[in-house]
Amino acid sequence: QSVLTQPPSASGTPGQRVTISCSGSGSNIGSNPVNWYQQLPGSAPKLVMQSNDQRPSGVPGRFSGSKSGTSASLAINGLQSEDEADYYCAAWDDRLNGGVFGGGTKVTVL
Amino acid sequence: DVLLVESGGDLVQPGRSLRLSCEASGFIFDDYAMHWVRQAPGKGLEWVSSISYNSGSTGYAASVKGRFTISRDKAKNFLYLQMNSLRPEDTAFYYCVKGYSLSYSSSSFDFWGQGTLVTVSS
Numbered sequence: 001q002s003v004l005t006q007p008p009s010a011s012g013t014p015g016q017r018v019t020i021s022c023s024g025s026g027s028n029i030g031s032n033p034v035n036w037y038q039q040l041p042g043s044a045p046k047l048v049m050q051s052n053d054q055r056p057s058g059v060p061g062r063f064s065g066s067k068s069g070t071s072a073s074l075a076i077n078g079l080q081s082e083d084e085a086d087y088y089c090a091a092w093d094d095r096l097n098g099g100v101f102g103g104g105t106k107v108t109v110l
Numbered sequence: 111d112v113l114l115v116e117s118g119g120d121l122v123q124p125g126r127s128l129r130l131s132c133e134a135s136g137f138i139f140d141d142y143a144m145h146w147v148r149q150a151p152g153k154g155l156e157w158v159s160s161i162s163y164n165s166g167s168t169g170y171a172a173s174v175k176g177r178f179t180i181s182r183d184k185a186k187n188f189l190y191l192q193m194n195s196l197r198p199e200d201t202a203f204y205y206c207v208k209g210y211s212l213s214y215s216s217s218s219f220d221f222w223g224q225g226t227l228v229t230v231s232s
Binding site for chain 1: 145160219
């Protein structure tokens with residue numbers, strides 16, 4: 001059981017908006033920035049959202065992030081076929097003194 | 111370009127030891143924290159360990175604390191993970207990861223290696 005909670009799956013047709021939620025607690029999301037990772041099949045993870053809502057260089061503008069209290073979300077506007085991947089949220093946990101990940105959300109483009 | 115190349119993954123018996131290495135290039139190694147993250151085949155990501163830019167601070171997941179030791183060699187630009195008393199549940203791809211900042215207490219990992227597979231089985 002992961003410390004951060006994500007839905008196991010999400011889907012949409014090309015061009016639609018998909019949102020992935022990530023729920024935590026006061027010792028992790030409530031106290032520290034949230035980062036999001038995209039993992040394409042057979043590849044290493046890639047940082048797609050940093051410090052809640054900052055897009056790293058090279059990440060398309062259709063990706064956006066937000067955080068409120070002990071929850072965060074990643075949105076993909078204008079879903080494209082190449083966005084089909086697993087997405088993970090992560091945060092530092094002050095109580096555990098370590099990093100924690102969500103269980104991952106598989107995004108499918110219908 | 112940032113490049114992280116892991117090595118040392120192997121098939122080992124339960125209770126044995128293994129040392130993973132990660133050669134870093136393309137950035138000032140001394141300026142950033144480094145991390146290990148693992149992923150069991152077909153499963154999600156799990157943070158394993160972190161080390162600050164100057165080796166002054168380290169952190170470990172509860173599942174590996176007391177068995178694994180993270181270290182870095184600034185002269186060679188290498189990150190290491192010494193794994194002792196290995197268990198079948200340690201079977202996973204182990205990723206060497208560059209931190210976004212010098213602090214070890216962050217989940218912002220901006221570059222990842224391709225991973226090295228550790229299989230613990232008799």
